[in-house]
Amino acid sequence: FNLKLGQVLYLSKDLFISAYIQNININGLYSLYTYAFKLVSLSFQVIQIPAFNRYITEISLLIKKKERIVDTKLFINKKIFKTLILVLVFQVIIYLFLPELLKLISYQITINQINETRQIFVFLALSNLIYLVISFLERYISFLGQYKKILFISLVFFILILVSFFMLESTKIENIIIVLIVLPSVAYLLLVALLYLKIIKEKR
Numbered sequence: 001f002n003l004k005l006g007q008v009l010y011l012s013k014d015l016f017i018s019a020y021i022q023n024i025n026i027n028g029l030y031s032l033y034t035y036a037f038k039l040v041s042l043s044f045q046v047i048q049i050p051a052f053n054r055y056i057t058e059i060s061l062l063i064k065k066k067e068r069i070v071d072t073k074l075f076i077n078k079k080i081f082k083t084l085i086l087v088l089v090f091q092v093i094i095y096l097f098l099p100e101l102l103k104l105i106s107y108q109i110t111i112n113q114i115n116e117t118r119q120i121f122v123f124l125a126l127s128n129l130i131y132l133v134i135s136f137l138e139r140y141i142s143f144l145g146q147y148k149k150i151l152f153i154s155l156v157f158f159i160l161i162l163v164s165f166f167m168l169e170s171t172k173i174e175n176i177i178i179v180l181i182v183l184p185s186v187a188y189l190l191l192v193a194l195l196y197l198k199i200i201k202e203k204r
Contacts, residue, residue: 006138006147006154010131010188013157016165017180024171032113033173035105036120039098040128043090048132051083056139063143069203072140080136087132091125116173123177130185137196144199153191160184 014037021030058079062072094101098121099114109117138150164179 006151009151009154009158010134013161013181013184016161017176020165020168020176020180021173026171028113029173031106032117033120035102036117036124039094039101039121040091040124042094043087043125044128047086047090048083048128048135051079051086052135052139055079055083055136059140060143069200073200076136076140080133083132083136084129087129091128095121095125120173120177123174123182127177127181127185130182130189134185134189134192137192141192141196141199146195146199149195150192153188153195156191157184157188160187 017033018030021033059072059076062075095118098118102109102114102117142150161180161184164184168176168179170176170179
């Protein structure tokens with residue numbers, strides 16, 4: 001329950017940014033954000049979910065077998081690095097063919113709108129890479145029974161976004177994404193990474 005609640009708190013960022021973009025009421029901006037979001041989600045569906053499911057099975061077996069913590073850490077690092085590279089390559093390919101993909105979605109899209117969607121895509125892709133690392137580390141930590149600590153970090157993340165949502169006054173999409181998604185996600189990653197390193201140190 002704690003892990004699912006933590007995921008809900010993390011995913012709340014999408015609701016906040018959607019609400020903010022709609023509130024500033026810039027014509028067509030929400031549609032461009034939606035296009036970029038859907039394209040970033042392709043890598044999540046095609047690569048991240050299958051890789052994450054395999055990771056869950058493999059890491060749970062390592063924990064049950066009580067493998068050396070050095071081996072477990074090496075496995076996690078390799079798995080994260082390999083998945084990051086695959087997702088990054090996939091995202092670069094999407095970025096390169098983004099104009100053609102957008103024209104399939106909307107025949108009337110302009111060059112300026114394509115460029116703006118590309119900019120949105122880059123920031124969303126970055127936040128997606130951050131989430132990839134978070135999810136891999138979080139699942140290992142949760143398998144060790146540290147649910148409450150994960151929930152606390154998720155709550156801190158939620159509060160950061162909530163405060164940012166009410167304090168933000170920008171109408172530039174890059175600033176909106178950085179403040180409401182990227183920076184809180186970086187803070188989330190740092191807290192999860194510190195907890196992970198602490199656990200690794202204690203198990204040596």
